[in-house]
Amino acid sequence: MAETKPLKRETWCGELREEHAGSAVTVYGWVNNMRELGGLTFIDLRDREGLLQVVVNESFPEPALLKRIGRETVLAVSGRVVRRAKPNPELASGQVELLAERIDVLAASEVPPFLPEARGNVSEELRFKHRYLDLRSAALQRNFRLRAKVNLLARNFLDREGFLDIETPMLSNATPEGARDYLVPSRIYKGKFFALPQSPQQFKQLLMVSGFERYYQIVRCFRDEDLRADRQPEFTQIDVEMSFAEPDELFAIMERLMRELFAARGFDVAVPFRRMPYAEAMARYGSDKPDLRIPFSIEDCTAEAAAWDSELIRAALAGGAKVKALAIPDGGSFSRKQLDEINETAKKLGGKGVIWMRKADGGFKSSLKVAPDAIAALFAARNIDPGALLLLIADAEPQALAVAGRLREHLGRRFQDKDRLEFLWVTDFPLFFYNEEEKRLDSNHHPFTSPRPGDVALLESEPLAVKAIAYDLVLNGVELGGGSKRIHDIALQRRVFQLLNLPEKEIEERFGFFLKALAFGAPPHLGIALGFDRLMMLLLGEDSIREIIAFPKTTSSLCLLTGSPSSVSQRQLDELGIAIRK
RNA sequence: GGGGUCGUAGUUCAGCUGGUUAGAACGCAUGCCUGUCACGCAUGAGGUCGCGAGUUCGAGUCUCGUCGGCCCCGCCA
Numbered sequence: 030m031a032e033t034k035p036l037k038r039e040t041w042c043g044e045l046r047e048e049h050a051g052s053a054v055t056v057y058g059w060v061n062n063m064r065e066l067g068g069l070t071f072i073d074l075r076d077r078e079g080l081l082q083v084v085v086n087e088s089f090p091e092p093a094l095l096k097r098i099g100r101e102t103v104l105a106v107s108g109r110v111v112r113r114a115k116p117n118p119e120l121a122s123g124q125v126e127l128l129a130e131r132i133d134v135l136a137a138s139e140v141p142p143f144l145p146e147a148r149g150n151v152s153e154e155l156r157f158k159h160r161y162l163d164l165r166s167a168a169l170q171r172n173f174r175l176r177a178k179v180n181l182l183a184r185n186f187l188d189r190e191g192f193l194d195i196e197t198p199m200l201s202n203a204t205p206e207g208a209r210d211y212l213v214p215s216r217i218y219k220g221k222f223f224a225l226p227q228s229p230q231q232f233k234q235l236l237m238v239s240g241f242e243r244y245y246q247i248v249r250c251f252r253d254e255d256l257r258a259d260r261q262p263e264f265t266q267i268d269v270e271m272s273f274a275e276p277d278e279l280f281a282i283m284e285r286l287m288r289e290l291f292a293a294r295g296f297d298v299a300v301p302f303r304r305m306p307y308a309e310a311m312a313r314y315g316s317d318k319p320d321l322r323i324p325f326s327i328e329d330c331t332a333e334a335a336a337w338d339s340e341l342i343r344a345a346l347a348g349g350a351k352v353k354a355l356a357i358p359d360g361g362s363f364s365r366k367q368l369d370e371i372n373e374t375a376k377k378l379g380g381k382g383v384i385w386m387r388k389a390d391g392g393f394k395s396s397l398k399v400a401p402d403a404i405a406a407l408f409a410a411r412n413i414d415p416g417a418l419l420l421l422i423a424d425a426e427p428q429a430l431a432v433a434g435r436l437r438e439h440l441g442r443r444f445q446d447k448d449r450l451e452f453l454w455v456t457d458f459p460l461f462f463y464n465e466e467e468k469r470l471d472s473n474h475h476p477f478t479s480p481r482p483g484d485v486a487l488l489e490s491e492p493l494a495v496k497a498i499a500y501d502l503v504l505n506g507v508e509l510g511g512g513s514k515r516i517h518d519i520a521l522q523r524r525v526f527q528l529l530n531l532p533e534k535e536i537e538e539r540f541g542f543f544l545k546a547l548a549f550g551a552p553p554h555l556g557i558a559l560g561f562d563r564l565m566m567l568l569l570g571e572d573s574i575r576e577i578i579a580f581p582k583t584t585s586s587l588c589l590l591t592g593s594p595s596s597v598s599q600r601q602l603d604e605l606g607i608a609i610r611k
Numbered sequence: 612g613g614g615g616u617c618g619u620a621g622u623u624c625a626g627c628u629g630g631u632u633a634g635a636a637c638g639c640a641u642g643c644c645u646g647u648c649a650c651g652c653a654u655g656a657g658g659u660c661g662c663g664a665g666u667u668c669g670a671g672u673c674u675c676g677u678c679g680g681c682c683c684c685g686c687c688a
Contacts, residue, residue, distance in 0.1 A: 062649090064646095064647050064648065064651095065644085065647095066644060066645055066646070066647060066650070067643075067644035067645060068644080068645050069644090069645040069647080070645095070647095071646080071647055071648065080648095082647085082648070084646085086645070086646095087645080099639090100638090100639095113646095114646075115646070115648095117647095119648080120648080123648090140621070140638075141621090141638095142621060142622070143622060144622090147622080147637090147638095150622075150637090152617095152622090152623085152680070152681090153680065154618090154679075154680045154681085155622080155680095204688075207687080207688035208686080208687050208688075209686090209687090227688080228688090252687060254686055254687045255685085255686060256687095257683080257687090258681085258682070258683095260687070377614085377683085377684090378683090378684085379684070471688075472688050473688075474688060475688040476688075477688095478688090583679085583680065583681085585680085587679085589679090589680090
């Protein structure tokens, strides 16, 4: 073979059209598929723009070359673009094909363990071991192109709104609260550690103290916690902070941002978004991130249930239980088997079981012995559709709400249309919750969150009743992000640390620098952080965050491609002053 | 930390209440084929049944442990 021509990409396989017919081109790409028909061979050549059919016929000078070509071989093909007698409507380039005059094999390929186009039929495990092959698929190519585009849209938008992109350290201090940190040992100061950021929280607040007023960063964050379909140990967030503003203004900016980002996939996002206090979200949906696509919510039927002649209910109520109800539309026709399954599901979700009620031939029936008249009265009083299935959960209120909320998500799956977007601001979170394990107050959000001004007095008398100026942005039952107005008053910040029962010494050690900064003219400021990966997941209708992270880890925090985490040499350990305990 | 589920050719799977030589499809190899685009036809190669113990005359199948994938609870300020 002649020596390889100098490489220059001028033409994309997937972009050739009828108007290119007659021109001489060179394309580069991977062999997606090959069809040999004796003296005639077709090669589907793939590059990032798509597929092109290459024809090798009797005019091709070097037919023996074809023996060296297989799936995923990298080729440079030169020839003439010709109009096809029989176009292929399935292909964007299907009007034309490339009549090969010269083919250079630029790289051979072993027989791949799977074909990129067949990724849907391949285990995630195998795909992760050969992620570079997986990433050749049209689906992932699309995902990462859109990710790049949305990233750029977000930057442009925030830039237009006057936000400055400022980088913050990846090596900083461990945080005493919140998620576990990924630690990085210091070589110079043996026994001391940096931590990778869980979020740039303190730095972005310091940037407000520095007077930048509007900051943003699309930044990697790290949390050493167990994984889920929508959680990875390292993830990216759109981090925003601004001074001299109230939540309303921030909400409006974020709503415009969402509008702009979702327009990239043709969504027309309606603004402003709904708002709902945390207490209402918990009471009606048993969740602080309700999926509003599901058209039924939780109701409290404790009062009605108290009148029923049921030993089970009486005992539960005597123990302080509440009775929570879900009316499932059209659930009245569920089979006995389906009802049993619902009961089993409720138990799996952490409940004690569920009571059903519905209208049947001749009257109302229930899995609990209750007079049909009482059930009929309940349906009538609550205006419940007679075709609905009423599910009742009797338990201590937090448990009852949690189980009802999970059951609502479970039974509401058929309403979870991916093309429908239900944005929601959840507001007025409690500032603290009681940490049973450590027998002390703990921050619900983080210790820099400001209480509502009217609630500051409650800090001393009834701290658990204090509401924060804190908010989450929820989309379709997924927490897209959250933020708060921050404490900019040093005395208040000190008091909050004290309420968290942090020893004075620790406050000084961990947050001394931060409190000091608040002493030098810290402006009122607030902010938010949005999970960029989750946002992309929802934008693309993917069920797993791993589909929009190029090199993700498995649910046990392993990288199957690189094998990380891995052992290090004794020399490295010695340099760091670290001994491994067996 | 806990619960569920899965692990069998390169891949996706089948393999019954334990039984003799573990199958299919796709992929791969070889040959034939000039208009295919899921090309077609023929022939063939390809297996440590994740790993380790145990029960049994006999284990892909049962038990225990272990490793790994996925889902969920806890956890995720």
